[in-house]
Amino acid sequence: MTHITIEEFIDFVSIEELNDEAKALAAKVNGHILECSECLEKARAFQTIYDAMGKIDSAHIEKAFSAVKKKNAEL
Amino acid sequence: MANFGRHSDDIINKVTVDDKFRSLFEKMLKEVIEEDRFDTLVSFVDLYMMGTIRYWCSADAFFNHPDHVDEIADLVRIKLMKKIVTGFIRKGENGVNNDPEGFKKWMFTVAKNTARDYFAYERNISKHQKELPDTEWNVDHDDDISDGITDGDGTDGDDISTTEDIFISDEAEEARRVLNQAFRIVMEGSSNVYIILTWVTSFLYMQVYYKSRIEASRYIREFGDKTLNELYEVVLELSKDVPWLVIDDDMKANVEKKLAAVSDIDDSRTYGECRFKEFYGENATARVSDWINKRNQRIINILRKKKDPSDNENGDDKR
Numbered sequence: 001m002t003h004i005t006i007e008e009f010i011d012f013v014s015i016e017e018l019n020d021e022a023k024a025l026a027a028k029v030n031g032h033i034l035e036c037s038e039c040l041e042k043a044r045a046f047q048t049i050y051d052a053m054g055k056i057d058s059a060h061i062e063k064a065f066s067a068v069k070k071k072n073a074e075l
Numbered sequence: 076m077a078n079f080g081r082h083s084d085d086i087i088n089k090v091t092v093d094d095k096f097r098s099l100f101e102k103m104l105k106e107v108i109e110e111d112r113f114d115t116l117v118s119f120v121d122l123y124m125m126g127t128i129r130y131w132c133s134a135d136a137f138f139n140h141p142d143h144v145d146e147i148a149d150l151v152r153i154k155l156m157k158k159i160v161t162g163f164i165r166k167g168e169n170g171v172n173n174d175p176e177g178f179k180k181w182m183f184t185v186a187k188n189t190a191r192d193y194f195a196y197e198r199n200i201s202k203h204q205k206e207l208p209d210t211e212w213n214v215d216h217d218d219d220i221s222d223g224i225t226d227g228d229g230t231d232g233d234d235i236s237t238t239e240d241i242f243i244s245d246e247a248e249e250a251r252r253v254l255n256q257a258f259r260i261v262m263e264g265s266s267n268v269y270i271i272l273t274w275v276t277s278f279l280y281m282q283v284y285y286k287s288r289i290e291a292s293r294y295i296r297e298f299g300d301k302t303l304n305e306l307y308e309v310v311l312e313l314s315k316d317v318p319w320l321v322i323d324d325d326m327k328a329n330v331e332k333k334l335a336a337v338s339d340i341d342d343s344r345t346y347g348e349c350r351f352k353e354f355y356g357e358n359a360t361a362r363v364s365d366w367i368n369k370r371n372q373r374i375i376n377i378l379r380k381k382k383d384p385s386d387n388e389n390g391d392d393k394r
Contacts, residue, residue, distance in 0.1 A: 006264055015153055018117065023156070027111030030160045034108060044161045045257035049278060 004032055004039045012043070013050040079131065079187060086130055087183050090123050092175050100175040107159055108171065116159055117152040123179075124151065124186055131190045138194060147193050151186045158185065255321050262326035268333035269349040272306050279313035282320075299347030304334055306346050 004012075012029045015022040033040040090096075099122070103115040128147050132138040163181045166172050261274055276298075277291040298306050307330060314322050337344060 006261075006270075013157065015157055018149070018152055018156070022153075023113060026113065026156050030107060031111050033160050034165065040161060040165055041256070042260055045254075045260050047158065047161060048254055049257045049261075049274075 001036060003036065004029055004042070009042060009046040013046045079191065083127070083130065083187075086127050090127075090179060090183075092179055096123075096179070097175050100178055101173075104164070104171065104173060107164065113156045113159070116155055119182055120148050120152050120155070120186075124148070124183070127183070128186065128190060131187075135194070138197070143193075143197075147186075147190050150189050150193060151182075154185050154189055155182060255319070258320060258322065259326055262322065263329045268303060268330060268337060269346070271330060271333070272303060272310060272346075275310050276306060276313070279310060279317060279320075283313050283316040296347075300345050302343065302345055303337055303349065304342075307331075307334060 008025065008029060012025055015026065029039075029043065033043050092100075099115055099119065103119070106112040106115050125144070125148060128151070129144050132140070132143050132147070162185070163178060164172050166181075172178075258275065261271055264271065273295060277295055280291045280294050298309070311322070311327075314320055
């Protein structure tokens with residue numbers, strides 16, 4: 001069984017348009033993870049990271065602003 | 076949270092799981108499992124969800140526009156396609172989840188979370204633009220970033236939950252477990268160390284400083300003249316500010332082994348050089364930077380659209 005690669009997972013969770021390419025990739029990944037529990041867990045993990053990266057919360061950004069400036073200066 | 080309350084649930088409850096729904100559900104399962112197709116899956120949005128999405132959008136004058144309804148509907152279609160297996164079909168312990176009532180709850184949860192993220196995202200952009208009038212919309216800030224990452228199945232809170240407030244997770248520990256697992260997969264994976272470091276640095280930066288992806292992308296570029304080893308040191312430092320994140324010796328060993336291999340070739344190679352040179356040969360078909368760029372492109376498109384409204388007036392693509 002050929003497992004889904006990290007690159008394919010990244011492309012899969014990054015899909016933002018319903019075009020033929022996206023559908024083909026989704027079909028490949030979904031088809032595989034229906035049968036492969038190892039890749040199913042990986043898919044969930046990649047979705048978790050991707051979704052977490054999308055969280056934008058202006059309140060937190062405001063709160064963290066001073067700390068950001070300080071730490072950036074240190075870098 | 077405006078328009079996500081009881082009346083919203085009332086509207087959702089009007090969608091009954093009748094014979095037509097069940098028939099479509101069975102057709103959808105067959106398509107996804109046996110035919111690698113998603114036509115019926117995405118059709119659920121048009122058949123059952125548009126009214127609800129319109130209702131959510133109607134809470135705020137800024138979002139009460141067909142463009143926003145269409146945009147959210149598009150995002151829901153895509154999300155259903157991406158999560159139908161992880162979030163629903165394989166949600167249970169055994170076999171295929173063939174519960175149409177559960178599917179209805181799940182798809183509306185996906186839609187609700189998608190709409191909520193969309194509103195927060197658009198509000199954030201409009202705030203930074205300082206061009207749009209303020210409204211009474213209030214994004215729910217009760218769920219902090221770590222809580223908001225996941226609910227039960229680790230897929231952006233698209234777990235099937237009860238009705239009152241799906242968005243405030245009481246499963247933060249589970250979310251962190253899944254996230255730690257994800258980090259282990261990345262750090263112990265076979266990807267190039269450049270990809271691994273880009274990924275974990277971006278994520279840690281967002282976790283520590285509550286920053287967005289596009290800001291993380293800018294942050295990463297600041298390391299252009301630093302070596303990969305120096306970037307790795309930053310990763311270890313940032314990780315200290317995320318106490319629930321476990322980066323153990325095995326994970327470090329994998330990354331350090333890869334760093335040593337790079338150093339054997341050229342220990343002065345900078346992160347910036349890695350970004351732009353053919354350092355990884357032909358095997359690297361995708362990189363995290365590509366991923367971040369894809370995300371950034373959406374923001375750029377939105378900013379362009381808002382900067383030049385004539386694009387829409389001329390009938391150009393709204394995205």
